[in-house]
Amino acid sequence: MARPRTFDEERALDAAMRTFWEKGYEATSTQDLCDATGLGRSSIYNTFKSKHDLFERALARYIDSMTTAQLAVMEDVRLSAADRIRTLFAMVIDGETEHRADGRGLGCLTVNTTVELVARDARAAGMLERDTTRRLAALRAVFEEGRRDGSITSSRDPGALARFVNAAIGGMRISSQGGADRATLESIAEITMDALTG
Amino acid sequence: MARPRTFDEERALDAAMRTFWEKGYEATSTQDLCDATGLGRSSIYNTFKSKHDLFERALARYIDSMTTAQLAVMEDVRLSAADRIRTLFAMVIDGETEHRADGRGLGCLTVNTTVELVARDARAAGMLERDTTRRLAALRAVFEEGRRDGSITSSRDPGALARFVNAAIGGMRISSQGGADRATLESIAEITMDALTG
DNA sequence: CAGGTTATGTATTGGTCAGTACAAAACTTG
DNA sequence: CAAGTTTTGTACTGACCAATACATAACCTG
Numbered sequence: 001m002a003r004p005r006t007f008d009e010e011r012a013l014d015a016a017m018r019t020f021w022e023k024g025y026e027a028t029s030t031q032d033l034c035d036a037t038g039l040g041r042s043s044i045y046n047t048f049k050s051k052h053d054l055f056e057r058a059l060a061r062y063i064d065s066m067t068t069a070q071l072a073v074m075e076d077v078r079l080s081a082a083d084r085i086r087t088l089f090a091m092v093i094d095g096e097t098e099h100r101a102d103g104r105g106l107g108c109l110t111v112n113t114t115v116e117l118v119a120r121d122a123r124a125a126g127m128l129e130r131d132t133t134r135r136l137a138a139l140r141a142v143f144e145e146g147r148r149d150g151s152i153t154s155s156r157d158p159g160a161l162a163r164f165v166n167a168a169i170g171g172m173r174i175s176s177q178g179g180a181d182r183a184t185l186e187s188i189a190e191i192t193m194d195a196l197t198g
Numbered sequence: 199m200a201r202p203r204t205f206d207e208e209r210a211l212d213a214a215m216r217t218f219w220e221k222g223y224e225a226t227s228t229q230d231l232c233d234a235t236g237l238g239r240s241s242i243y244n245t246f247k248s249k250h251d252l253f254e255r256a257l258a259r260y261i262d263s264m265t266t267a268q269l270a271v272m273e274d275v276r277l278s279a280a281d282r283i284r285t286l287f288a289m290v291i292d293g294e295t296e297h298r299a300d301g302r303g304l305g306c307l308t309v310n311t312t313v314e315l316v317a318r319d320a321r322a323a324g325m326l327e328r329d330t331t332r333r334l335a336a337l338r339a340v341f342e343e344g345r346r347d348g349s350i351t352s353s354r355d356p357g358a359l360a361r362f363v364n365a366a367i368g369g370m371r372i373s374s375q376g377g378a379d380r381a382t383l384e385s386i387a388e389i390t391m392d393a394l395t396g
Numbered sequence: 397c398a399g400g401t402t403a404t405g406t407a408t409t410g411g412t413c414a415g416t417a418c419a420a421a422a423c424t425t426g
Numbered sequence: 427c428a429a430g431t432t433t434t435g436t437a438c439t440g441a442c443c444a445a446t447a448c449a450t451a452a453c454c455t456g
Contacts, residue, residue: 002432003422024314026224030414041415042434051414107313114376115305115313116222132376156389163373163382164389171369175361178312178330184361191354191362195393200402201452228444239445240404249444 009047012037016048017058021109024116025055056123062109063131074138081146082197085165089189092169096176096185105176136162146196154196161196168192207245210235214246215256219307222314223253254321260307261329272336279344280395283363287387290367294374294383303374334360344394352394359394366390 019028019036030051034041048054073079073087096105110128118125139162146152154161172185180188217226217234228249232239246252271277271285294303308326316323337360344350352359370383378386 001424001430003434004424005433006422022317024224026222027314027318029412031412040433040435042436045415046433102317104317106317111372112313114372115310116225118375119220119300119302119304120225129377154389154392156385156392160382160385160389163378164386167369167373167378167386168366169369170372171365171367174309174312174368174372175365177316179327180361180365187354187358188362188365191352191358191393194352194354194396195389198392198396199400199454201404202454203403204452227442229442238403238405240406243445244403 005043005047007037007039007043012039012044012047013054013057013061016054017062017109020055020058021062021106021112024112026116056127059109059113059124059127063127066108066110067131067135070135071138074142080149080151081142082151082193084142085196086189086193088165089169089172089192092172093182093185093189096173097182103181104179105173107177108173111170111173132166136166139165143196152196153198164195165192203241203245205235205237205241210237210242210245211252211255211259214252215260215307218253218256219260219304219310222310224314254325257307257311257322257325261325264306264308265329265333268333269336272340278347278349279340280349280391282340283394284387284391286363287367287370287390290370291380291383291387294371295380301379302377303371305375306371309368309371330364334364337363341394350394351396362393363390 015036015038016033019032023032028051030041030044033039033044033051033054037044039047044054048057070088070091073091074084076084076087079087095108099106110131113124114128118128136159140158143152143158143161147158152161156164168188172180172188175188176185213234213236214231217230221230226249228239228242231237231242231249231252235242237245242252246255268286268289271289272282274282274285277285294305297304308329311322312326316326334357338356341350341356341359345356350359354362366386370378370386373386374383
């Protein structure tokens, strides 16, 4: 009934997501998005109605893929609670050390967006807040399980432990962007585990 | 011998620093800097030769004031090593909960700059790297002292503990920007201490 | 109070920003 | 193959960007 698209919307979204991830929202121009996706301006504005809308979709995609993968680990009944947290840290470290061109981690679009936009962009802030709530709830359940299975010996409140681990992940990501190598990140993860199992 | 300035350079620098801190580098326009400092464009460009130069001076000022205050605590011989770390955390938490208009922390210009610029701005990256090195060295010394005075019972390497605490501070700052309140930050700090003293 | 010097205000630079207008192209369906 | 619909490329919009040119103002020294 009409001219069909010559590109895959999901692939374009993915390319846009990576660009925002690498450069941040403000530093990414619409031209950058055209270059990254291979689309013309018309196609971009026809498909995604504005730079901000495209960013929101990219962020939603990022959040969904990240949190889906992390929740799968946190709900993996084959692992003890402590091992779930260890696996979670390993995932974060793998993610941070994976795309390194210049020896630094890319960080995490969620953390980056928190720093760059949360004070000024209520919609982004809302998305991040909902995601944090979801991840904290899953972490809390892991620690409740850990109390039962005996793998988490800390007597701290499970909710507090959840926030602690969430903060630790953020700290590892910042450290990675600051230049920490894999061994350093692994060491940070181990010491973080000390707080849970010691 | 010539017309004198009608403004205080240090005050202007301070205002610029706060603006970069609140909005980030890219999102701060030269007009924003004029508004914040009360200076005209000419005065800004006459005093600081470019936006980027002004940013570097602002960042240097921030780093200097922050690290000076933190090193003073870390070298305070009246306190046990563990108490120095506790005091350090208290300073970070006070800083994060101090300027809250909207219930969120401003974060830390160092962390914010790491996220926003480190991948693209070699000069800023260098400044941050030197500062991190300095702070890690001080933290390491604290943990060596903690082994002697018995207040730090973890058997982990002092350098590793230093990087762990540095990451923990970053994580607390990200958590604060994400909306964590004072009680949450204090709880994170306590659990972090568990890893050092447990 | 005059000469030298620096600070300041105003106007402007060329460039890039996000976003749009519009016509040509490409496809499906009848 | 023609009508209808959507995509696409090109050119363009006004706004704002960092930075500068230049004239004027304000001050110190002699």
